[in-house]
Amino acid sequence: MTIRIVPKQRVCQLLGGVLIAASQALTAAPADNESMSHGEYVSILGDCVACHTVPGGEPFAGGVRLPTPIGDIIATNITPSTSAGIGNYSLEQFDAAVRQGIRADGKRLYPAMPYTAYAKVSDEDIAAMYEWFMNEVEPVEQRPPATELPFPFNIRLSMSAWNLLFLDDQPFTPDPSQSEEWNRGAYLVEGLTHCGTCHTPRNLLMAEDNDRALAGGAVGAWAAPDITPNPETGIGDWSSEEIVQYMKTGSIAKSQASGPMAEAVDHSLRYVTDQDLHAMAVYLKSLPAAEAGEVVQAVHTWGGEGDKLAEVRGIDWPDDRDQLSGPQLFDAYCAACHQAAAQGTPDGVMPALFNNTATGRTQTNNLALVILGGIHWVAEGHEVHMPGFAHELSDQQITTLSNYLTDMYGNPEAEVTVDQVAALREGTATADGQPDLLLLVRIGLLVGVVVVILLVIWLLRRRRHHRSHY
Numbered sequence: 001m002t003i004r005i006v007p008k009q010r011v012c013q014l015l016g017g018v019l020i021a022a023s024q025a026l027t028a029a030p031a032d033n034e035s036m037s038h039g040e041y042v043s044i045l046g047d048c049v050a051c052h053t054v055p056g057g058e059p060f061a062g063g064v065r066l067p068t069p070i071g072d073i074i075a076t077n078i079t080p081s082t083s084a085g086i087g088n089y090s091l092e093q094f095d096a097a098v099r100q101g102i103r104a105d106g107k108r109l110y111p112a113m114p115y116t117a118y119a120k121v122s123d124e125d126i127a128a129m130y131e132w133f134m135n136e137v138e139p140v141e142q143r144p145p146a147t148e149l150p151f152p153f154n155i156r157l158s159m160s161a162w163n164l165l166f167l168d169d170q171p172f173t174p175d176p177s178q179s180e181e182w183n184r185g186a187y188l189v190e191g192l193t194h195c196g197t198c199h200t201p202r203n204l205l206m207a208e209d210n211d212r213a214l215a216g217g218a219v220g221a222w223a224a225p226d227i228t229p230n231p232e233t234g235i236g237d238w239s240s241e242e243i244v245q246y247m248k249t250g251s252i253a254k255s256q257a258s259g260p261m262a263e264a265v266d267h268s269l270r271y272v273t274d275q276d277l278h279a280m281a282v283y284l285k286s287l288p289a290a291e292a293g294e295v296v297q298a299v300h301t302w303g304g305e306g307d308k309l310a311e312v313r314g315i316d317w318p319d320d321r322d323q324l325s326g327p328q329l330f331d332a333y334c335a336a337c338h339q340a341a342a343q344g345t346p347d348g349v350m351p352a353l354f355n356n357t358a359t360g361r362t363q364t365n366n367l368a369l370v371i372l373g374g375i376h377w378v379a380e381g382h383e384v385h386m387p388g389f390a391h392e393l394s395d396q397q398i399t400t401l402s403n404y405l406t407d408m409y410g411n412p413e414a415e416v417t418v419d420q421v422a423a424l425r426e427g428t429a430t431a432d433g434q435p436d437l438l439l440l441v442r443i444g445l446l447v448g449v450v451v452v453i454l455l456v457i458w459l460l461r462r463r464r465h466h467r468s469h470y
């Protein structure tokens with residue numbers, strides 16, 4: 001079996017041990033998708049490994065915990081083990097699980113498994129992937145712990161109410177008025193590569209709001225930005241080449257992938273053929289631009305080269321290290337790589353921190369998370385490495401430094417607070433606002449929907465029952 005996996009670089013590890021898991025061996029196969037069977041390629045496009053493999057664990061053995069506002073949903077073992085995995089699944093059952101969220105025992109899967117996106121996958125691709133999982137993946141005879149959510153979510157049937165409302169289980173239908181390339185891109189973006197799982201905002205019931213497809217969503221504390229052609233908030237100003245390059249390498253001058261996006265590049269996108277990446281870029285560029293409130297300037301155009309080193313060089317540090325200034329912190333911890341005036345290195349390996357989406361957004365979670373956790377993965381032919389500073393820098397220092405970066409090199413409207421950094425460090429923050437209140441509303445709504453549906457079913461049954469009596 002030729003699986004290429006870098007253990008998932010999860011936020012908790014980033015904040016705690018930094019880089020431990022990520023530096024474990026990458027099965028150092030080069031990206032050579034010609035050496036791959038079609039089934040394996042499809043599974044890589046779908047990034048099945050991201051959720052179904054724990055860092056350093058056996059491929060596809062499950063056990064990854066996906067946090068949701070109502071508790072962790074645990075990904076299952078999808079190796080062909082007949083006792084612990086999907087070894088007994090027929091092609092039809094595999095198909096139902098992947099495209100409709102129905103397990104072999106007829107129970108519903110939670111939409112943490114992105115079957116709403118995979119619903120668009122073609123019959124051929126499902127069959128090729130099934131063959132690959134059944135014949136090429138090593139069976140692992142261990143079952144991860146079961147998902148246990150609180151009532152009413154433990155009733156998996158409640159997901160059929162959700163599906164009724166939100167699952168569009170029509171496979172992808174090409175648009176004959178568009179080019180073949182566009183259609184290939186649409187098929188990949190809407191389906192297998194499930195960009196919307198992270199980049200599309202969700203409604204109160206956690207379903208993707210398709211009227212605002214790819215307009216920007218949340219992955220826990222990470223903000224997945226607008227990737228529609230809006231020139232200010234999105235990627236309207238990016239050339240197709242830049243979009244391709246970003247997906248392939250995770251890095252262009254105006255934006256570098258970190259967190260969940262670095263994982264998507266690492267596990268999946270960098271193995272995608274240039275032709276497919278190009279098709280995806282063509283499709284992305286054709287989408288309607290998202291509406292974006294009051295944005296005064298494109299996120300990647302803020303700031304410029306400069307430094308305040310004259311203020312800090314030769315000056316003693318204060319005894320209370322929380323009193324260190326932005327320029328002092330930058331000089332001590334960042335300038336060695338990002339250079340004195342934050343201009344980066346000429347080869348682009350160390351990016352400039354101005355004209356960079358990382359410092360141009362008013363949503364600042366990602367900026368603080370990158371400083372806490374760093375970036376680390378092994379790209380094609382080189383290592384992408386920025387250390388995390390969770391151990392070295394206090395919440396106050398990260399706050400001072402981040403605000404200095406956005407003032408000096410980015411969008412001065414952006415703000416980072418000490419409470420925000422503390423919550424990000426503890427893993428209690430979310431990128432889409434007040435979790436507690438929203439959670440209550442969500443639970444209320446879902447219970448309401450379930451009750452109504454059960455009532456309708458009951459009424460229908462009763463009617464039928466009555467009819468059969470008369």
Ligand code: HEC
Nearest residue numbers: 046047048051073074075076078097103109110112113114
């Ligand atoms: C974003 C995370 C995520 C990705 C990506 C993902 N899965 Fe899943 N998958 C899950 C979770 C979580 C479950 C368990 C859900 C539950 O218990 O309701 C699951 C369950 C399944 C099941 C049902 C197994 C069983 O009997 O319990 C199958 C089959 C499956 N996934 C296949 C795949 C395939 C094939 C891919 C890639 C094309 C994939 N998954 C990608 C999260 C994911």
Ligand code: HEC
Nearest residue numbers: 193195198222223224225255256257258260261264357366
């Ligand atoms: C697992 C969640 C996830 C998936 C899946 C995902 N993204 Fe992302 N994406 C993110 C996050 C989070 C960021 C922000 C990363 C950062 O700040 O470094 C991001 C950033 C980006 C950016 C940079 C935007 C900017 O303004 O800097 C682009 C472009 C992008 N994603 C495109 C895509 C495309 C295309 C897909 C599908 C092929 C995709 N992403 C799939 C989470 C995801």
Ligand code: HEC
Nearest residue numbers: 250251255256257258333334337349350358370384385386
């Ligand atoms: C050892 C070198 C190194 C040091 C030290 C370093 N960085 Fe980085 N940083 C990098 C590299 C490399 C990247 C880009 C990775 C890529 O191209 O994908 C990066 C990327 C970034 C990004 C962009 C990330 C994104 O999501 O868009 C920010 C912001 C950043 N660094 C801030 C800092 C700050 C603040 C410090 C000091 C506390 C710092 N860096 C220290 C090497 C370093």
